[in-house]
Amino acid sequence: MRLYNTLTRSLDPFAPQDGSTVGMYVCGPTVYDHLHIGNVRPVLVFNAFRRYLERFHGWRVVYVQNVTDVDDKLIQRAAETGESVPALARKYTDAYFALLDALGVDRPSASPRATEHIEEMIELISCMVKTGAAYVRDGDVYFRVSRDDEYGCLSGRSLEDQEAGSRVEVSDRKENALDFTLWKAAKPGEPEWPSPWGNGRPGWHTECVVMSRKHLGERLDIHAGGNDLVFPHHENEIAQARATSDKPFFRFWLHNGMLHMGEQEMHKSLGNFRYAYEILEKHAAETVWYFYLSRHYRKPLDFSEEGLEGAAAAVGRVRRLLDDVDAELRGSAAEPGTAGREFLDRLGAFRERYVQAMDDDFNTVGGLGVIQELVNEINRFRAEARDDDRCALRAAAELVRELGYPLGLFQPHVQTGRDSEAELIALLIELRAELRARKEFALGDRIRDRLAEIGIVLKDTAQGTIWKSEAP
């Protein structure tokens, strides 16, 4: 497969270095508030990516996503609400994991906290101070960008370029406006840890270097995050990695596009944001996945209620097909005839085209298109297939579920009903068929209506009446 690599600015062929395990690091949340709908994009996109690598390439994926639980924003928020920083961090860390669960997102292989790696960060910073890659000023420590010839290699901007722009505020403490903070001296009341430079806390850019190395070791395959992190965050990570080791850092840098509200990027400081949990109050998780993955991950995505409704309709059409097939084939176990086998032979091409799209820089939109075409194919077969071929629909439905899995779509509902329930419903359907044959429609409709009231929906098809239970 090939992936667009921000580091090389080109589509590069990708495979894990050791041939079997992919080490992946995705920048996670700063837990000072609930995740907003923009934060959800990398969570969904890279989780889908992880699932795809595991299921369709057979690679094991070690997926690390950090939790930043000490930071200026957290301190500020705590001061506003009167809570302690750790309490605030715990509260929103819990909310973050609850959101992952609600979305049906897999838990990361590891979710390292910044506060659990203070010692290691101090070690790394000490190393940079020792070699002159960093310098100390009144209890603060800064990275010295002038010592790094390759600074700017990720974001494609030279030091000269940026100084010319000079939008960066010049601090009298820094040697260069672009020098960034590695360690920040604590003010009274702020969270603090002892260090060789006095009490303080680490800067944001150091934690990801320490935690990715610690949890991935040599498997630094992919580093991912929003494209707003390219500069300065990821640039600064690379600079620190280069300053502290000769070993190569991440080979692939993947960046998702921003979520827009109308014409603008959504941003808390603009006040045009919405919390992610609000969306789940109105829409199923599956709808949310479909919406986010129906646009290529590198492009900006316009958030809209209409978009979500369109996604819900698209998901619903596939869901109904799968539900109908499940209901129709309930209990049957036969071998398809010639026409059925021919139909199944045609299906392989859909899987191939799906993989082709997904392997091409994770083109989930193309993948979704293939699934929709597959659904159309199944529907056509379903409309004309003879009875002894219909069992082929089961394998077709399985294929839809297989292709949908990485995208968080079309997985079977948890089965809650009991066999006796199914038998009772079958009995009622039988009675209703008898009544309809006698043209006693009023009584027949009453059975259907009463069942609908308790969540059992009947549908009369050319192959007889099928039923399914509606999720409450």
Place this chain on the structure above:
RNA sequence: GGCGGCGUAGCCAAGCGGUAAGGCAAGGGACUGCAAAUCCCUGAUGCAGCGGUUCGAAUCCGCUCGCCGCCUCCA
């Protein structure tokens, strides 16, 4: 000022030099006692505009117009 992105039918959107996927919405038809669902049919002679390269361009190059992002914490 530097770096980068986007503009494809009513709406969303793929496409990466070989003759415009897919979804949503809409209309017509079939099926049906009624429901619900499904199936079939109908769509861009054209991909912001103008030039250029090519046998061939939505796709490459140049210019123009419009929109957006990063360069400061931000997914």
